[in-house]
Amino acid sequence: MEPNDMPIPGWGVDRDPQNRPGYPLEQERRIGFDTVQGVPPYTTTVPLKGLSGLIRRAAYKTPDWKPRRWMMLLMADRIDMLESMLTPRNLLLAGGIGGLAAALFFRRKLR
Amino acid sequence: MNALTYFGPGKVRVVEKPDPRIEHPNDIVLRVTRTAICGSDLHLLDGLVPDTRVGSTFGHEFAGVVEDVGPGVRSLVPGDRVVVPFNIACGTCFFCQKGFYACCDTSNPMSDIAGGAFGYSHTTGGYEGGQAEYVRVPFADVGPMKIPTDMEEEDVLFLSDILPTGYMAAEMGDIQEGDTVIVFGCGPVGLFAQKCAWLMGAGRVIAVDHVDYRLEFAKRYNNVETVNFKECDDVLEVLKKLTDGRGADVCIEAVGCEASGSLPQTLSGKMFVQAGSPTALFWSIHAARRGGRVSIVGVYGPPANLFPIGVAMNKNLTLRLGQCNVRRYMPHLLDLIREGTIDAKGIISHRFPLEAAPDAYEIFKQKKDDCIKCVLIPAHAQA
Numbered sequence: 001m002e003p004n005d006m007p008i009p010g011w012g013v014d015r016d017p018q019n020r021p022g023y024p025l026e027q028e029r030r031i032g033f034d035t036v037q038g039v040p041p042y043t044t045t046v047p048l049k050g051l052s053g054l055i056r057r058a059a060y061k062t063p064d065w066k067p068r069r070w071m072m073l074l075m076a077d078r079i080d081m082l083e084s085m086l087t088p089r090n091l092l093l094a095g096g097i098g099g100l101a102a103a104l105f106f107r108r109k110l111r
Numbered sequence: 112m113n114a115l116t117y118f119g120p121g122k123v124r125v126v127e128k129p130d131p132r133i134e135h136p137n138d139i140v141l142r143v144t145r146t147a148i149c150g151s152d153l154h155l156l157d158g159l160v161p162d163t164r165v166g167s168t169f170g171h172e173f174a175g176v177v178e179d180v181g182p183g184v185r186s187l188v189p190g191d192r193v194v195v196p197f198n199i200a201c202g203t204c205f206f207c208q209k210g211f212y213a214c215c216d217t218s219n220p221m222s223d224i225a226g227g228a229f230g231y232s233h234t235t236g237g238y239e240g241g242q243a244e245y246v247r248v249p250f251a252d253v254g255p256m257k258i259p260t261d262m263e264e265e266d267v268l269f270l271s272d273i274l275p276t277g278y279m280a281a282e283m284g285d286i287q288e289g290d291t292v293i294v295f296g297c298g299p300v301g302l303f304a305q306k307c308a309w310l311m312g313a314g315r316v317i318a319v320d321h322v323d324y325r326l327e328f329a330k331r332y333n334n335v336e337t338v339n340f341k342e343c344d345d346v347l348e349v350l351k352k353l354t355d356g357r358g359a360d361v362c363i364e365a366v367g368c369e370a371s372g373s374l375p376q377t378l379s380g381k382m383f384v385q386a387g388s389p390t391a392l393f394w395s396i397h398a399a400r401r402g403g404r405v406s407i408v409g410v411y412g413p414p415a416n417l418f419p420i421g422v423a424m425n426k427n428l429t430l431r432l433g434q435c436n437v438r439r440y441m442p443h444l445l446d447l448i449r450e451g452t453i454d455a456k457g458i459i460s461h462r463f464p465l466e467a468a469p470d471a472y473e474i475f476k477q478k479k480d481d482c483i484k485c486v487l488i489p490a491h492a493q494a
Contacts, residue, residue: 044237045128046164056162056233064223070412073161073234074383081119084165 052080113489114168114243115468120158125466128168131239131247136183139251141195144492145264146173146241146465148475148485149272150298151410154368155232156472159387160412162233170242171197171229172271174264178245186252192264193255195248196437197272199227199238202253213434218249225434234412242468244489256441259449265456265486266448269299274448274455275440276408277303277365281311283406283431284361289314291354293398294335295391296365297325299458299484300408304363305333306453313361317353319346319394321371324481332457340372350398358400366391367409387411389418399428407432458484465489 048056059072114128131140152169154160174194177187187193199219200212206226207215218227219236227249230240239246248255258267277300286292292308294301297320308316316335320326326337336353340346351358368387371377372394380388395405405428447453460483463471471485 044233045168045239046166046233046237052164059162060221070161071383074158077158077161077163080165081122084118 050080050083052076052083055079112244113465114239115170115465115487117155117163117167117169118165121156123156123169123469123472125468128243130245133179133181134247135249136181137250137252138181139177139184139187139248139255140179141173141175141193141241141246141248141255142178142491143173143175143241143244143246143489144192145175145268146170146243146487146489147268147271148172148242148468148471148487150300151231151367152472153476154387154410154412155230156476157369159368160232160234162237164233164237167230167232167237168240168243169230170240170246171231172268172273173229173241173246174258174268174271175241175246177251180251184251187255187257192258194258194264194267194270194441195229195241195255196270196275196441197228197231198254198434198437199229199236199249200253200438201250207253210436210439211433212254212436212438214436228434242465242487244465244491254438256438256445259445262449265459267445267455268486269303269455269458270437270441270444270448272435272437273299274303274444274453275437276300276435277305278307278440278444279433279435280304280363280365280406280408281307283408283433284308284311284363284404285429285431286311286313286361288312290360291315291317292361292363293317293319293350293354293359293395294363294365295319295395296367296409297322297329297337298365301363301365302329302332302458302483303453303455304365304408305329305335308361308363309333310447310452317350317359319350322478325478325483328458328481328483346372347394347397350394354398354400358398358403360400361404361406362395362399364391364395364405364407364409368411370409392418396428402428404429404431408435459486461485463487464493 055072055076059069062069112130113125115123116126117123149172155163155169177189177191180187198212200207200215201217204216213226215226225235227236229238281304290313292313294305297318305316305318318329318335319338319340321339321341326339329335330337338349343349370388370390373390376388376390399405448455465487468487474480474482475485
């Protein structure tokens with residue numbers, strides 16, 4: 001008997017459709033992002049931005065099995081955190097404190 | 112809506128975010144009524160999971176009421192109460208068709224390492240999590256399971272992750288009648304793994320941890336023998352003695368990458384010499400007998416860990432590992448909850464309003480106030 005003649009007892013794609021996840025949606029071909037005009041199911045509320053975004057983009061070009069990919073992503077996470085602290089309020093505060101420190105320094109110098 | 116949001120390692124706050132909306136025809140939007148903090152959320156909180164972006168919402172254990180449905184959804188209507196698996200699975204790809212819902216190709220095509228999951232960084236697809244008032248649920252005909260009308264959300268909340276994970280941990284151990292099983296970890300997953308080990312015919316179940324109140328709870332909840340490794344000079348020596356010098360038939364590792372117990376492993380994990388501390392993994396390999404089985408459900412991440420693979424190989428061990436394919440187990444486990452065999456909500460020790468989530472994280476992480484499991488309740492679901 002040829003291997004292809006042997007009955008396959010419902011393994012994987014050959015499993016009884018009544019007992020397979022995704023049926024009947026698979027049969028009707030409604031599910032699957034490729035059938036819905038290229039709309040992927042994933043999206044993000046936190047798009048790439050700034051220096052962290054550049055590093056992440058570079059990391060995505062490196063395969064999963066290289067530690068470099070993951071170390072770059074971890075570094076980008078830390079930079080992302082620092083970038084998130086650069087709010088207008090924090091910048092104004094930093095500018096104010098910096099200006100005050102500079103004024104005190106030069107005042108002392110000029111005496 | 113209010114949502115727990117990440118702002119950097121150790122920093123989470125509840126902030127206003129736009130409500131989610133239908134992005135894909137097979138989406139639903141769920142109004143969350145119960146959500147829980149998982150031990151693996153602490154790895155996110157500590158910044159150990161790569162590509163965790165500032166502004167993302169955590170949370171992969173949740174249940175709620177369907178608020179809106181996409182035009183492609185067939186099995187749910189607004190008003191249905193559902194519990195949602197943490198995996199996002201399409202149901203039709205190569206992996207989903209084999210029951211590996213945790214490995215779905217469609218929900219996370221950018222990665223070869225993991226399928227899509229809720230609230231677990233962009234490494235698993237960047238989906239927003241359920242520690243919020245609302246959440247978008249893709250592939251709604253595949254994952255969510257309707258909650259029977261005679262059951263509450265808290266009865267079935269843990270079908271989203273930790274109960275099927277504990278069950279799968281025991282199943283992967285291929286437990287035979289009378290086997291001795293050592294479970295490392297008395298957190299929620301470890302507790303359910305202990306329970307399920309008994310259900311699968313174990314003759315003896317030994318639980319290992321270092322937190323006294325959790326060991327006491329395990330003894331009460333699961334009737335297990337307990338070992339506090341901080342009270343042992345050498346925990347492996349103690350475990351060998353308890354098992355006639357041979358080792359256990361099955362070791363279940365339900366701790367993950369932030370294990371305590373070995374200073375060098377912990378330090379090397381914190382310095383990113385390796386991806387977290389695999390102390391419990393190390394002990395599992397050594398505490399199993401030759402020819403035994405090691406089942407690993409503790410979460411580890413990339414890039415790599417120092418791992419005694421040579422020992423595992425020379426001992427002819429069978430290693431079974433994986434993220435839980437939740438949908439496979441939900442119907443069976445629902446029956447076990449309904450008939451009272453498993454009191455899933457019995458492990459809830461704390462309930463907080465969603466707005467107090469940062470406090471909840473602190474209590475859960477520091478194991479204060481005898482905390483076992485925290486459940487968060489959004490404002491619209493508070494009685």
